[in-house]
Amino acid sequence: MIRFHELKVGDYVLAEFEGQRSEGEVIELNGEDKEVCVQTSVQDFWFTPDRLFPIELNDNQLMQLGFEKEVAGTGVKYKKGPFRILLAQQNDFSHFEMWYREDRRHITQPLYVHELQNHYRQMTKVELVRSQGIQAS
Secondary structure (H helix, E strand, C coil): CHHHHCCCCCCCEEEEEEEEEEEECCCCCCCCCEEEEEEECCEEECCCCEEEEEEECCCCHHHHHCCEEEECCCCCEEECCCCEEEEEECCCCCEEEEEEEEEEECCCCCCCCHHHHHHHHHHHCCCCCCCCCCCCC
């Protein structure tokens, strides 16, 4: 489950309907009823936050978001313009550093795609979107 206040329009999430989870993009928020409209490959539908789940941040997700990967020893650097993510160990998304110009952040717990999108938006003032729209996870 994702808390309503964590979500922003443009965030990618997993939406559960009749036991099936589909990846989708938040396209509208209803603060009064605490409902979220998610566009999936099937349709747009309103969900309550207890039916929304985070997408695990990993190498595949970063590639879909348009990052370039640079392996450096045991670590990995992901680049998108001047925005950087540095993993000390490959595939360890539970402890890493991200920065954009003078804004530097140390992440010490697993991060999900919607949380990265929100950090990216705060730091760059630009939306972090997939180059090809919704993809299967």
